[in-house]
Amino acid sequence: MDSEASHSPRGSLRPQRRNMLSIHFTQLMQSLPFFFKGLWGTIAVSGLSLLAGTVVGLLWGILRASRYRTLRIIIGAWVDLIRGTPFLVQIFIAFFILPEVGIQLEAFPAAVIALSNLSACFICEIIAGGILAIPSGQREAATASGLSSYQQLRYVILPQALRVILPPLVGQYVLLIKDSSVVSAIGVLDVTRVGWLTVQRIPEGLLVFGLVGVLYFVICYPLIQLSNSLEKRLTVVTTRL
Amino acid sequence: MNMITFSKVNKWFGDLHVLKDVSLTVDAGEVVVICGPSGSGKSTLIRCINRLEEIQKGEIIVDTMKVHEKKTNMTELRAEIGFVFQSFNLYPHMTALDNVILAPIKVRKMPKGEAEKLGMQILERVGLANKASAYPAQLSGGQQQRVAIARGLCMRPKIMLFDEPTSALDPEMINEVLDVMRALAREGMTMIVVTHEMGFAREVAHRVAFMDEGSIIEVASPEEFFHHPKSERSKAFLSKILTH
Numbered sequence: 393m394d395s396e397a398s399h400s401p402r403g404s405l406r407p408q409r410r411n412m413l414s415i416h417f418t419q420l421m422q423s424l425p426f427f428f429k430g431l432w433g434t435i436a437v438s439g440l441s442l443l444a445g446t447v448v449g450l451l452w453g454i455l456r457a458s459r460y461r462t463l464r465i466i467i468g469a470w471v472d473l474i475r476g477t478p479f480l481v482q483i484f485i486a487f488f489i490l491p492e493v494g495i496q497l498e499a500f501p502a503a504v505i506a507l508s509n510l511s512a513c514f515i516c517e518i519i520a521g522g523i524l525a526i527p528s529g530q531r532e533a534a535t536a537s538g539l540s541s542y543q544q545l546r547y548v549i550l551p552q553a554l555r556v557i558l559p560p561l562v563g564q565y566v567l568l569i570k571d572s573s574v575v576s577a578i579g580v581l582d583v584t585r586v587g588w589l590t591v592q593r594i595p596e597g598l599l600v601f602g603l604v605g606v607l608y609f610v611i612c613y614p615l616i617q618l619s620n621s622l623e624k625r626l627t628v629v630t631t632r633l
Numbered sequence: 634m635n636m637i638t639f640s641k642v643n644k645w646f647g648d649l650h651v652l653k654d655v656s657l658t659v660d661a662g663e664v665v666v667i668c669g670p671s672g673s674g675k676s677t678l679i680r681c682i683n684r685l686e687e688i689q690k691g692e693i694i695v696d697t698m699k700v701h702e703k704k705t706n707m708t709e710l711r712a713e714i715g716f717v718f719q720s721f722n723l724y725p726h727m728t729a730l731d732n733v734i735l736a737p738i739k740v741r742k743m744p745k746g747e748a749e750k751l752g753m754q755i756l757e758r759v760g761l762a763n764k765a766s767a768y769p770a771q772l773s774g775g776q777q778q779r780v781a782i783a784r785g786l787c788m789r790p791k792i793m794l795f796d797e798p799t800s801a802l803d804p805e806m807i808n809e810v811l812d813v814m815r816a817l818a819r820e821g822m823t824m825i826v827v828t829h830e831m832g833f834a835r836e837v838a839h840r841v842a843f844m845d846e847g848s849i850i851e852v853a854s855p856e857e858f859f860h861h862p863k864s865e866r867s868k869a870f871l872s873k874i875l876t877h
Contacts, residue, residue, distance in 0.1 A: 533722035533781075536683055537736035537788065538711035547735060551726050 416596045430586030438572040445511020453519025474513040487578040503575035522557035555626045562619035636661040636823045642691035653847040662821040666834040669844035675827040683714045715785025719797040721777045723769040729780045730765040733787045755783045775806030795826040843867045
């Protein structure tokens with residue numbers, strides 16, 4: 393943050409207002425450590441959830457693209473259910489409603505579980521789509537040479553599917569990190585929650601949430617770049633093959 | 634010695650009866666060409682041998698293994714049978730050599746160094762040792778199909794099955810693939826070949842089986858089949874295919 397900028401004259405602001413703004417800005421800078429704590433909260437919730445969501449989503453995606461009809465239907469129904477309801481509602485269910493049936497969760501684990509599940513559902517669809525995009529002849533050739541189902545997946549199907557999967561997967565990570573802001577609603581101390589708490593002390597909504605936005609952007613932007621470059625690189629490789 | 638035995642094999646795709654009471658035996662070292670109009674069940678028939686397709690009735694016995702029985706170890710069976718597809722189906726993310734040695738390493742548990750040596754020998758045999766490190770997309774259709782044959786051979790199979798191996802190839806590439814197949818036949822490989830290459834059938838096949846509408850209509854030596862076909866349907870088929 394460049395303090396020069398806030399002192400630069402702005403014609404539309406009355407002198408008093410300008411004074412208040414500079415005081416608020418100084419206050420905001422003093423609460424930066426609090427924001428970093430929130431940033432850590434966001435990173436912890438989304439990092440854990442993306443990790444768990446990727447592992448579970450990979451498994452679900454493989455099963456969803458498999459020949460096990462019952463599993464396909466069950467996973468498909470669950471994915472549709474989760475994708476068809478707001479994440480805010482899901483997190484309220486995890487935090488407020490599950491205790492009614494005897495499952496008591498702290499805010500943080502409730503947030504991680506809900507966000508992991510959401511991630512798993514979106515990732516599952518990306519993985520299944522990638523696997524089903526591989527021509528059936530590949531699986532037939534692998535079957536005919538005696539490879540087991542696991543070996544077919546591991547050596548023939550997934551390496552090819554990953555080229556299709558990786559760019560949208562990383563793109564999905566960005567969306568999920570942004571969705572993680574919803575966990576502030578049950579009191580998890582993430583960047584958004586820090587924003588809410590700070591704005592009550594420093595009544596400068598634009599300034600405070602501008603900073604919140606910047607912090608999200610700082611995490612997400614490298615991932616957006618990664619997704620773009622993966623898309624380019626992997627497309628080049630595929631056309632070469 | 635019987636290597637492959639079909640007895641009264643029946644298969645349906647839904648309501649469609651695609652194999653009707655098919656019986657056929659193939660001896661060890663024998664080359665059988667299956668021909669017939671498209672949709673007659675030729676491909677389905679050979680795809681049943683390594684159970685890429687399941688049959689609903691009848692028996693298929695390969696060597697001593699009962700393919701029609703659920704409990705038969707399919708990995709063991711498939712390791713003994715090389716299968717060559719019309720569309721090659723090479724793994725596009727692997728080099729020619731890696732395509733060839735994947736199954737020996739993963740299925741036969743052959744050490745990598747040994748598999749690579751064997752793979753190179755076999756690529757040499759199909760005339761592609763210099764293309765070992767090329768990716769499928771860098772190879773012509775004929776070269777891809779020869780790599781696919783090498784992939785089958787690298788498992789040291791007892792049987793090689795060919796499902797229209799030259800149908801997807803440009804005419805000038807057909808011979809390089811047929812040459813490899815001729816050489817295999819001379820070495821005494823048991824082969825079933827679904828093909829429209831009647832020249833190849835005449836020259837290499839020990840017997841020709843003619844299929845139509847899911848049944849084997851006629852099985853005869855090439856001379857007999859091409860010069861004195863017995864059934865009306867094989868006569869009609871031959872007159873269509875041999876005039877051009």
